[in-house]
Amino acid sequence: MPDRAAPAPESLAAVTGLALGFGDRRIVEGLEFEVARGEIFAIMGASGVGKSTLLRTLIGLAPPATGAVALFGQDPYALPAAALYALRRRIGVAFQGGALLNALTVLENVELPLKLNTRLDRATIRIMAHLKLELLNLREIDHLYPSQLSGGMAKRVSLARAVVMDPELVFFDEPAGGLDARNAAELDELILKLRAAMNCSFVVVTHALDSAFTIADRVLVLAEGRALALGTPQEVRALGDERMAALFGQTGAGQRAPRAAYLDRLTAGL
């Protein structure tokens, strides 16, 4: 009997020899990684290391300085406009500030991709949008406009809009950005719930260490203009490198995460 090796996980997004920058200035270089089907892949790092620029590069919005990007095996920067839009219909993107269309209600925002990208009738579109809103606990606010939403709600609506077309891969820029600990934890739970319910993959860009270590299957840590670490949360935590310790605020094995430590300090006098 010949040995049967387990099939390699299918790669949804991949970068090789990637460098990002503006003009001659390089923000980060030498990036090599793949995002496998079904995984939650977190891109971590401090502010300004190029996390969001990397996300924009992955989704075809910011060409890399050097190197190659592949989304479902295709280079988004080599495709004509129509093919690029078709490729993007296979992904969902939730932006940091929500990026909801101000003139539309929550429900209309979520319906929009279905209205313009499918030939479904109005009633079916409404049902599908309501399903996603229900999944993200947003059914009660579907009549509100973006200006009436809190930051956390806007992020959740943005996530609902990102998944309404049942994408294979969802990009989420800073889910915890600007949120309190409780709202950030709720969003983490929703990401895990969506992955389980829809069997989609996530690329999450975050600076929140405990959030990334809670939800991610693999973590890419960006610092000092390069990939400082790439692996499972356990592997990254165990690296023990001094720079990792500095980056994480000494969040090695057995140490308290920065947010927990902060809360400890905050409640110490109570």
Added chain:
Amino acid sequence: MIRAATTVLRPIAELGAMGLFLLQVLRVAPTRAARAGTLASLLVRIGTRSLTLVLAAGFCVGAMLAVQFHDTLTRFGSPSMLGAAVALSLVRELGPVLCALLLLGRAGSALAAEIASMRGTQQIDALACMGIDPLAYLVVPRLLACVLSLPLLTALFDVAGLTGGMLVGAISFGSPGAIVLDSAASGIDADDVMMGLIKSLVFGFLLGWICLGRAFLAPAVRGTEDLARVSGDAVVIASLAILGADYLLSALLP
């Protein structure tokens, strides 16, 4: 030397970018996203919300023209031509150009600020990531609304102007309204109306193209200062383009 070259080359590069922008807009104009049903609400927003301003301004301009022309025509012994002079000035020249400048200040700057704000808050990126062409969904209906609104508003501006001229003629100079109207009707022909129509269509197009293009192509919009700069630049450039086109059309058309 480099600074001088940049000063010369930048406007050429910007003109080229605006030309490409227009070609892309025309290419996506027949697509589904461009027909997504926002035109009616945009016509209401751009057209009807400028209505009061246009009617009031038209009335004042017509009244002012009556005062000016009455003195001049009396000097040359033709005060009965008051209606024709007011109508001709409004229909061929002042109606289209003033209405375009009013709409530019009222709606053009708002459109530029809206699109630039959408760029700054990643709404345009979000549309692209949904597989929706932002040019088709955002720009095409707004450009169409500008082109369609201006001739209609210009016609109303002309009517308000004639009313203002007629009232001033009747109240201040004792010219019966019917005579002023009769003179107006005999003073303009189909060519004059066509000239006004062509001008307002061209001005509406220039207004939309420049305001939307400048905002859409704005490189980085990070705050209110950038928004003010983008919409201010768009209004200034569109004003000059409208006045330049006015001269060219007046010189070229019969």
